[in-house]
Amino acid sequence: MATTADAIIIGAGLVGTSTAYQLARTGRRVILCDQKAGPGYGSSSASSGIIRFEYTLATSVIVAWEASHDWANLRDYLAAPATEPLAQFHRCGKIMIDCPAFPRDLLQNYFESIGIEYEYWDAAELPKRIGGLDPGRHYPPKPIDAPEFWDDPTGQLGAIYTPQAGFIDDPRLACENFADAAVRAGAEVRYRAPVVGLARAGDGYQADYRAGRAGQASPTGWADQVGPNGRVGNTGLSGDTGLPGHRGPAGDTRLSGQPELPGRTNPGDGIGQIASGVWQVLLSSGELLEAPLVVNAAGPWSPEINRLAGAGGEFSITTRPLRQEVHSVPAPAGFNPPDGLGPAVADQDLGYYLRPEPSGGLLIGGTEPDCDALDWVEGPVDAVNMNRTAELFEKQVTRAARRFPGLAIPPRPAGVVGVYDVATDWTPIYDKTDLPGFFVAIGTSGNQFKNGPLIGEFISALIEADGRGQDHDVVPVRYTGRVTGRQIDLSLYSRLRQPAANSGTVAG
Numbered sequence: 001m002a003t004t005a006d007a008i009i010i011g012a013g014l015v016g017t018s019t020a021y022q023l024a025r026t027g028r029r030v031i032l033c034d035q036k037a038g039p040g041y042g043s044s045s046a047s048s049g050i051i052r053f054e055y056t057l058a059t060s061v062i063v064a065w066e067a068s069h070d071w072a073n074l075r076d077y078l079a080a081p082a083t084e085p086l087a088q089f090h091r092c093g094k095i096m097i098d099c100p101a102f103p104r105d106l107l108q109n110y111f112e113s114i115g116i117e118y119e120y121w122d123a124a125e126l127p128k129r130i131g132g133l134d135p136g137r138h139y140p141p142k143p144i145d146a147p148e149f150w151d152d153p154t155g156q157l158g159a160i161y162t163p164q165a166g167f168i169d170d171p172r173l174a175c176e177n178f179a180d181a182a183v184r185a186g187a188e189v190r191y192r193a194p195v196v197g198l199a200r201a202g203d204g205y206q207a208d209y210r211a212g213r214a215g216q217a218s219p220t221g222w223a224d225q226v227g228p229n230g231r232v233g234n235t236g237l238s239g240d241t242g243l244p245g246h247r248g249p250a251g252d253t254r255l256s257g258q259p260e261l262p263g264r265t266n267p268g269d270g271i272g273q274i275a276s277g278v279w280q281v282l283l284s285s286g287e288l289l290e291a292p293l294v295v296n297a298a299g300p301w302s303p304e305i306n307r308l309a310g311a312g313g314e315f316s317i318t319t320r321p322l323r324q325e326v327h328s329v330p331a332p333a334g335f336n337p338p339d340g341l342g343p344a345v346a347d348q349d350l351g352y353y354l355r356p357e358p359s360g361g362l363l364i365g366g367t368e369p370d371c372d373a374l375d376w377v378e379g380p381v382d383a384v385n386m387n388r389t390a391e392l393f394e395k396q397v398t399r400a401a402r403r404f405p406g407l408a409i410p411p412r413p414a415g416v417v418g419v420y421d422v423a424t425d426w427t428p429i430y431d432k433t434d435l436p437g438f439f440v441a442i443g444t445s446g447n448q449f450k451n452g453p454l455i456g457e458f459i460s461a462l463i464e465a466d467g468r469g470q471d472h473d474v475v476p477v478r479y480t481g482r483v484t485g486r487q488i489d490l491s492l493y494s495r496l497r498q499p500a501a502n503s504g505t506v507a508g
């Protein structure tokens, strides 16, 4: 027998766990599944977790500001018991050093109109506020092995400081917190549960023959039944497929085109109206899940889930996995004030960012300067080299050391490797698709951890609207911010949009 639900969420990173929480809160029976041993072991675990408000698009600033309040009140937001350990939001503040992609006027206008506290520190003030900082101007960033990298500065820079920015200290724990909240709200979870097949009733299955996965799919017989287009033909459904508990259309109205939804007493309500069929999700264990709604929240693996579903043909925005490293170094003397942590730093003038660690170190990542080649993942995400490299360590830490000359560069690289899925315009896709009941929350482009709480609410709002018969492609769904009261037009995240005019980098 298949296990039935109202919604199946594929991926238990921050996006999937937040979505599971919000959908479970609306009373839906949710199953959250992940291939790994628990929540948050994908790109979310490698996240620097920085919460900042500098984006080039006003809506992105509002969303980040709204979500920061949920992080600040996480226990209430998740209705977590007082004893549950939660990821912590450290409001250490953040500076954004002057750079052409983020004109000071633009950010000041946003911050003033939204009500985000900020100060501007000029080149004289900046080193007084942050010990050991050299305010020299070096723009544009240069390769560290080019002689020009060491040229004298061409001027001096200031920075915008936002005291309410900061970072989440344990991104993986944050995912666990959201997953636990989803379970408290009634969701079921499946871990160590790779999704290996996906189909809508009547479509036929598609086997997963990724490297290392075909062997998992084959016990069900699916891998042997792949048709010319990578799809298992409908013959796979026309009789006994050999799938556990699965019957063909002769004895199963779900597969005969009648929209009888499993496990629902009232198929005429919101969910029933949006799905004319039922999605069937096959786990590598052989367990078959069924629901009218599926959300692809598989992060860097999401193109594969779209492929399994046959989704994406109409998308004008595509996504692609990118490998990243974040390095740990000791903070230079004077960076942290005696009573706390120094601020996070975004430095597009030199091409890196950093944030403090509660233990006293710094995490240093890259801002994808034009002069450095990006490490796009061409093969399977699971085959990515997850060892940090001396080359990238040297690159990122040397950039930071130009700004903080007292930064000692350790002889051995330390840090983490992560992969994130980058959308054409570095803005995510939170949307329905042309496949009824199949939603995507993908392409988070290295900058959406901070928005995690709202992402689940966005997907929930899209699903509600779809259930009411509102075509989001025609009449965009709007979400009203609890803090600002502003309307957030979710067409910003449409799969069909023209690429957004933003910085074109991870900064969004």
Ligand SMILES: Cc1cc2nc3c(=O)[nH]c(=O)nc-3n(C[C@H](O)[C@H](O)[C@H](O)COP(=O)(O)OP(=O)(O)OC[C@H]3O[C@@H](n4cnc5c(N)ncnc54)[C@H](O)[C@@H]3O)c2cc1C
Binding pocket: 010, 011, 012, 013, 014, 015, 016, 033, 034, 035, 036, 039, 040, 041, 042, 043, 044, 045, 046, 047, 048, 049, 050, 051, 193, 194, 195, 196, 297, 298, 299, 300, 301, 302, 305, 324, 325, 326, 365, 417, 418, 419, 420, 441, 442, 444, 445, 446, 447, 448, 449, 450, 451
């Ligand atoms: C190095 C790095 C630094 C970052 N820094 C920041 C930052 O400072 N601030 C910020 O806002 N954002 C940051 N980000 C981005 C942010 O972390 C991501 O946008 C966010 O965590 C993405 O979450 P996700 O749930 O979409 O993906 P993931 O966390 O990758 O979750 C996807 C899940 O899907 C599961 N999955 C995949 N395929 C299958 C399958 N077939 N079956 C079952 N499960 C499957 C995976 O196991 C995984 O757990 C950073 C990202 C990285 C990598």
